[in-house]
Amino acid sequence: MLPTHDRYDYSPITRRAAFRWPNGSKLAVYFALGLEHYAFGQGMSENLVSGMSAPDVLNTSWREYGNRVGAWRVLDCFSQAGIPLGILLNSAVCEHAPELIATCRAAGCEMIAHGYSNSDTMAGMQEATEAAYLRDVAAQIEHATGKRPEGWASPWIAETVLTPDLLHESGYTYLLDWCMDDQPVWMKTRTGRILSVPYSQELNDSSAIIGRQVSATDFADLIRRPRVVAQ
Secondary structure (H helix, E strand, O other): OOOOOOOOOOOOHHHOOOOOOOOOOOOOOOOEEEEOOOOOOOOOOOOOOOOOOOOOHHHHHHHHHHHHHHHHHHHHHHHHHOOOOEEEEOOOHHHHOHHHHHHHHHOOOEEEEOOOOOOOOOOOOOHHHHHHHHHHHHHHHHHHHOOOOOEEOOHHHOOOOOHHHHHHHOOOOEEOOOOOOOOOEEEEEOOEEEEEOOOOHHHOHHHHHHHOOOOHHHHHHHHHOOOOOOO
């Protein structure tokens, strides 16, 4: 047998009982908006235009546009439609743009911890360091919003082999990193279980436009086109 993470058992979607949510619904939809903040000239980065010289003003200001303008427009559109958002939140935004956090709270958004900054990666972290990082992010979001986050999405979807264990032990109840299914899946940890909630990598703006070089028109079409999910 090949090595395995042993976090969940194989289960073909065609052989499962019909999935039902607590209210009897067959389908659940959530909309996730990433609110991220980056260190200037340090750590991991996300570049619309590669190969820029330091200091990289172009990509730095492009990323900042989201917190200053783009996020406000998205929040307004969803507010008009009466649809709350899941906010994938770098807790550094609580320091950098507190007005944005207050508006998300007022709109009834679900705050999902997304690390401290997108300049961070948990890859290679030692257990004690990672555990402290997870707790610190939750504490900062709780201090800013009055509610401790229940969900987690790793910066850059980068985990260590202990991340699900440490998330469960730190009080998180679900995570969005794993994209192996169309339905939620309970994942095993060393002290219990944590729920893996599907997150569509295909509809992530940066992975589509930067990573796969999808045009803005094609990306908009991906969002509008319904995805068939087995029931």
